[in-house]
Amino acid sequence: MNEEQFKAIFELTGYRQQDFSVCLGCKICASVCTVNDLSPSVNPQDILLSLFLGHEVNSDHALVHYCTNCYRCTNACPWGIRIPEVIRALRESLALESTFERAFKGSLKIWGRVYEPYIFMKTGVFLLKEGYLKYMPKWTEYMSFHLPHGVRRLSSQGGPSDSKGRL
Amino acid sequence: MDYAYYPGCSLTGSARRLDKGVRKVFRLLGHTLKDIPDWNCCGAFEYGDRKELTRLSGENLRKAKGMAREVIAPCPACSKNLKEANGDGDFRVYNPLDLFSKDFLSGLTIKRDLKGQVFTPYYGCVLLRPAETAIPNTSVMEEFVMNLGADVAGEKVKDRCCGGNRFFINKWATEKLSRMILEKSKGPILVFCPLCHMALTTFSGNERVVYFTDLILYVAGEEGTL
Numbered sequence: 243m244n245e246e247q248f249k250a251i252f253e254l255t256g257y258r259q260q261d262f263s264v265c266l267g268c269k270i271c272a273s274v275c276t277v278n279d280l281s282p283s284v285n286p287q288d289i290l291l292s293l294f295l296g297h298e299v300n301s302d303h304a305l306v307h308y309c310t311n312c313y314r315c316t317n318a319c320p321w322g323i324r325i326p327e328v329i330r331a332l333r334e335s336l337a338l339e340s341t342f343e344r345a346f347k348g349s350l351k352i353w354g355r356v357y358e359p360y361i362f363m364k365t366g367v368f369l370l371k372e373g374y375l376k377y378m379p380k381w382t383e384y385m386s387f388h389l390p391h392g393v394r395r396l397s398s399q400g401g402p403s404d405s406k407g408r409l
Numbered sequence: 410m411d412y413a414y415y416p417g418c419s420l421t422g423s424a425r426r427l428d429k430g431v432r433k434v435f436r437l438l439g440h441t442l443k444d445i446p447d448w449n450c451c452g453a454f455e456y457g458d459r460k461e462l463t464r465l466s467g468e469n470l471r472k473a474k475g476m477a478r479e480v481i482a483p484c485p486a487c488s489k490n491l492k493e494a495n496g497d498g499d500f501r502v503y504n505p506l507d508l509f510s511k512d513f514l515s516g517l518t519i520k521r522d523l524k525g526q527v528f529t530p531y532y533g534c535v536l537l538r539p540a541e542t543a544i545p546n547t548s549v550m551e552e553f554v555m556n557l558g559a560d561v562a563g564e565k566v567k568d569r570c571c572g573g574n575r576f577f578i579n580k581w582a583t584e585k586l587s588r589m590i591l592e593k594s595k596g597p598i599l600v601f602c603p604l605c606h607m608a609l610t611t612f613s614g615n616e617r618v619v620y621f622t623d624l625i626l627y628v629a630g631e632e633g634t635l
């Protein structure tokens with residue numbers, strides 16, 4: 243992780259490095275984290291601690307792979323720290339996004355919306371390789387076809403800014 | 410009453426059942442949902458950039474200007490993003506579950522009860538967390554089914570994560586998390602989130618996963634919803 247990637251995490255989340263100084267190390271977040279069911283002794287706090295101390299976060303950290311955005315940690319944390327958003331920013335700054343995430347953003351760029359047939363096409367090889375197709379019989383109610391709607395106005399300026407303190 | 414309606418991407422595709430259901434329930438209650446014209450994607454959870462998410466939903470709120478003060482967004486990810494972008498702003502943003510209290514639904518003509526049946530109301534994550542954007546009544550589905558004489562199951566897992574967010578990334582993770590919920594369920598599982606619907610359906614055996622709106626329409630006498 244270089245300096246730029248490190249800085250990007252703060253820029254993306256809107257947190258400042260010193261914001262994480264409030265973290266008490268109580269590990270309440272760890273006690274409720276969903277990823278405990280997937281991987282032993284997961285501790286969201288060590289990501290915050292590394293960032294606070296200016297240390298590298300290992301891209302192999304279980305949460306970088308598996309954090310589900312469940313917000314259980316945020317809900318339980320005395321400071322309501324939005325750990326999943328920090329992890330999302332970490333993935334983005336380290337360019338660790340999955341095929342699916344890239345397809346999602348790609349669709350948004352083209353149409354301004356998620357167009358599911360496009361996502362399906364873009365992730366097709368991955369879905370095939372990873373054995374997703376066996377679920378197709380369960381997906382009949384999800385299948386349909388419609389033409390994409392191209393959003394006309396996607397990025398006018400001057401949106402409401404996030405000026406509220408978030409800690 | 411008139412509401413501005415934000416369907417969101419999945420409700421125009423894989424979750425069109427939820428879209429139809431929500432529209433129908435509001436219609437039965439005498440409300441009008443007016444689609445926000447040219448709405449764009451809310452970004453769901455795919456962006457690390459908080460400003461980008463705020464910008465996308467801010468854009469949707471601008472497109473809703475002058476339509477109504479109340480905005481309805483059925484997908485939990487969309488309603489969360491819209492609520493956050495609005496803050497204390499011009500609109501009141503609701504997920505339908507914010508509204509589906511006993512009073513609000515009292516306008517329905519009940520044509521069937523649910524005596525002797527059992528359901529597993531399942532909320533998952535974003536409807537309940539974080540607190541700022543959560544639904545106010547975290548037993549809204551239980552209350553509805555119990556009022557109609559049914560039992561509920563799976564209370565212990567109703568706020569667990571189904572892992573749906575990782576489904577197209579690490580499916581074994583989603584499978585493990587979803588199975589933990591499926592195992593504790595009894596009777597149809599009631600959901601409101603398109604992603605929960607897909608994850609739980611994919612890994613279900615005999616369990617059935619339905620939208621809460623399917624159940625509302627069933628008791629209102631609609632055929633083929635449950």
Ligand code: SF4
Nearest residue numbers: 275309310312313315
């Ligand atoms: S949001 Fe991520 S870090 Fe927080 S409890 Fe859920 S899985 Fe763990």
Ligand code: SF4
Nearest residue numbers: 265266268269271319
């Ligand atoms: S719950 Fe909050 S304060 Fe406690 S260790 Fe986790 S992040 Fe730090």
